Amino acid sequence: RRVAILISGGGSNMVALLRSMTGDHPARPVVVLSNDPEAGGLARARELGVLVAAVDHRPFGRDRVAFEDALQAALAPHAPDLLCLAGFMRILTPGFVGPWKGRMLNIHPSLLPLYPGLHTHARALAHGDREHGCTVHEVTEELDHGPILGQARVPVLTDDTPDTLAARVLVQEHRLYPAVMRRYVTGDRTPILLP
Ligand code: GRF
Numbered sequence: 001r002r003v004a005i006l007i008s009g010g011g012s013n014m015v016a017l018l019r020s021m022t023g024d025h026p027a028r029p030v031v032v033l034s035n036d037p038e039a040g041g042l043a044r045a046r047e048l049g050v051l052v053a054a055v056d057h058r059p060f061g062r063d064r065v066a067f068e069d070a071l072q073a074a075l076a077p078h079a080p081d082l083l084c085l086a087g088f089m090r091i092l093t094p095g096f097v098g099p100w101k102g103r104m105l106n107i108h109p110s111l112l113p114l115y116p117g118l119h120t121h122a123r124a125l126a127h128g129d130r131e132h133g134c135t136v137h138e139v140t141e142e143l144d145h146g147p148i149l150g151q152a153r154v155p156v157l158t159d160d161t162p163d164t165l166a167a168r169v170l171v172q173e174h175r176l177y178p179a180v181m182r183r184y185v186t187g188d189r190t191p192i193l194l195p
Contacts, residue, residue: 001027001185004080006071006088007034011041012170013086013107013177018048020178027185030078033071035090051078057090068096084181085139094141104139105184107177109169111135111151116144121162121169132156132165134173136180136192150180150192 003021005014014032021027032045037054045052053074060067067090075083085106097104110120112135124132133153140146152172156165172194179192 001082002030002078002080003027003082003084003181003185004030004075004078005032005045005084005086007032007039007041007086008036008089009039009041009087011039011044011087013173014041014084015044015048016174016178017084017086017181018045018050020182025182027082027181030080031075033074035067035071035088041087064091064093065095068093071096082181082185083139084177086177091143092139097139097141101140102138105136105149105177105181106139106144106146107173108135108137108144109166109173111153112137112144112148119162121165124156125160125162125165130156132169134169134176136177147189148191149184149189150176150194152176152194 005017007014018029021029029050031051031053033053034042035055035057037056042052055070055074057067081103083100083104111133115123131153133151135148136150137148138146152175154168154172176194
């Protein structure tokens with residue numbers, strides 16, 4: 001399988017995915033694409049020998065469709081057959097998602113269906129949750145609501161701040177996403193639930 005990874009920032013999940021695609025892994029990374037030309041993850045992808053591309057979303061203003069057409073144009077030459085959103089912070093319209101349904105994954109830092117959207121760690125703390133975590137799901141037209149392919153749980157500690165909780169979740173993201181992607185590319189949709 002030809003995997004394209006979409007990022008917006010540091011790309012730590014992208015690095016974890018790249019590091020997992022070695023040896024007899026059935027998938028290979030064909031491009032890392034960012035909506036921010038300055039994203040730190042682009043340099044990390046280059047260091048790992050992966051082609052990179054950037055489509056700056058800012059010149060497109062509120063014209064999401066034009067931005068997504070540019071994304072598609074940047075992806076097309078690499079002919080990916082699986083998109084992994086990894087810290088990708090732009091909302092994609094149904095027009096973009098539709099053709100990729102069943103071939104696009106995302107990792108979200110909460111135990112969906114809890115806390116779709118942003119600021120998930122602060123919301124879990126504010127709610128007094130004793131457990132939190134991350135979810136890998138298939139991307140569908142409804143934001144953060146696609147079929148769940150995997151989850152990893154972490155305890156919430158009494159002195160946690162959003163940052164300390166986010167750091168604990170991120171460690172699990174780096175375990176969960178590669179495990180789910182590897183199973184997914186074999187056609188197995190059985191959810192992975194990491195303790
Ligand atoms: C992190 O908050 C992570 O929880 C979420 O996206 C953000 C950046 O991740 N998935 P990354 O380091 O760019 O992969």
